[in-house]
Amino acid sequence: MVPRSVAACQTSTWKQELAEAYRHADDLIAALGLRRDQIPDLDPEPPGFRILVPRAFAALMTPGDPHDPLLRQVLPLCTERRSVSGFVPDPVGDATADLGNGLLRKYQGRALLLATGACALHCRYCFRRHFPYSSLGPVADRTAGALSRIAADTRISEVILSGGDPLMLNDDALDALIQRLGDIPHIRRLRIHTRLPVVIPSRVTEALCDLLAAARPAVLVVIHANHPRELGLEAQTSLLRMHRAGLRILNQSVLLQGVNDRAETLQALSVRLFDCGTLPYYLHQLDPVQGASHFEVPDGHALELVETLRRELPGYLVPRLVREMAGAESKIPLVAIGSRSI
Ligand SMILES: *Cc1c(COP(=O)(O)O)cnc(C)c1O
Numbered sequence: 310m311v312p313r314s315v316a317a318c319q320t321s322t323w324k325q326e327l328a329e330a331y332r333h334a335d336d337l338i339a340a341l342g343l344r345r346d347q348i349p350d351l352d353p354e355p356p357g358f359r360i361l362v363p364r365a366f367a368a369l370m371t372p373g374d375p376h377d378p379l380l381r382q383v384l385p386l387c388t389e390r391r392s393v394s395g396f397v398p399d400p401v402g403d404a405t406a407d408l409g410n411g412l413l414r415k416y417q418g419r420a421l422l423l424a425t426g427a428c429a430l431h432c433r434y435c436f437r438r439h440f441p442y443s444s445l446g447p448v449a450d451r452t453a454g455a456l457s458r459i460a461a462d463t464r465i466s467e468v469i470l471s472g473g474d475p476l477m478l479n480d481d482a483l484d485a486l487i488q489r490l491g492d493i494p495h496i497r498r499l500r501i502h503t504r505l506p507v508v509i510p511s512r513v514t515e516a517l518c519d520l521l522a523a524a525r526p527a528v529l530v531v532i533h534a535n536h537p538r539e540l541g542l543e544a545q546t547s548l549l550r551m552h553r554a555g556l557r558i559l560n561q562s563v564l565l566q567g568v569n570d571r572a573e574t575l576q577a578l579s580v581r582l583f584d585c586g587t588l589p590y591y592l593h594q595l596d597p598v599q600g601a602s603h604f605e606v607p608d609g610h611a612l613e614l615v616e617t618l619r620r621e622l623p624g625y626l627v628p629r630l631v632r633e634m635a636g637a638e639s640k641i642p643l644v645a646i647g648s649r650s651i
């Protein structure tokens with residue numbers, strides 16, 4: 310039997326779910342049966358980057374567990390306010406890579422367009438948590454500039470829609486953007502970096518799948534899940550819907566202390582991803598963004614974890630452990646640099 314709450318979720322639209330998302334820490338912890346004194350470091354009114362958690366995502370947390378790995382990703386803590394050496398507002402050099410209009414160019418052949426500043430979930434470790442999205446203006450106003458820049462540079466063969474989360478755009482806006490990218494002959498691939506299929510699975514409607522599957526250039530979807538429990542039944546249904554529509558789906562994770570820094574967790578995540586028609590792509594070492602130092606996992610431990618995965622899993626279920634470094638020509642595989650100090 311389908312539980313009533315699931316049936317209700319299926320009939321409501323993703324925008325309603327977004328409107329009903331938790332925006333206050335007290336509401337979220339009360340829904341989980343927790344009290345403030347069980348989370349002594351809780352910061353109920355974080356400056357700048359507020360709490361945002363859709364109910365479908367909160368429903369995957371374990372009630373009564375203040376250390377739940379999904380809760381840890383979204384719960385603002387006072388420790389975020391501490392300034393920690395090396396942890397900075399723009400750890401990956403986005404500001405210098407911005408060609409204007411939110412078009413970031415770091416790597417050969419690829420350009421990344423910040424399609425919107427909005428997300429459906431606020432991840433406390435986000436490397437763009439301090440990005441000045443409001444200074445970018447609405448995507449419709451920027452698109453013309455960004456598109457003519459892309460059209461003028463035949464070396465760009467792939468455009469990555471990122472943000473924020475590009476699936477926060479409605480279907481019409483997304484369709485219009487994709488059509489205009491499709492008009493540029495040298496664009497062969499379009500990548501969509503999104504957490505929505507995980508945090509509001511109802512965003513993945515048949516209409517969206519049809520739109521993406523029919524698009525030219527070919528679309529690759531890269532989702533973001535860090536823990537196997539994020540991929541509940543609804544997320545699985547949505548991912549398999551995209552998979553059946555013929556879309557290729559990859560996942561990227563961030564290695565996070567207290568969330569997924571155990572080999573069993575990462576192993577279960579890879580296995581679960583496969584069951585959702587999705588392959589692991591990157592496992593990112595944390596970008597040292599101001600306010601996220603409590604998530605850091607030492608490189609030595611990260612390498613051990615991936616060694617274990619390599620022993621336990623088929624090669625295609627082992628994500629590539631990488632770090633992003635400002636000014637580098639690609640993401641850097643961790644094996645190659647060995648330690649943080651380089
Ligand atoms: C991560 C990133 C990409 C994509 O890199 P891949 O290694 O191709 O996944 C492209 N552009 C920017 C600005 C990025 O940060």
Ligand code: SF4
Nearest residue numbers: 428431432435473504
């Ligand atoms: S969904 Fe992605 S861009 Fe949005 S807050 Fe989370 S990590 Fe940042």
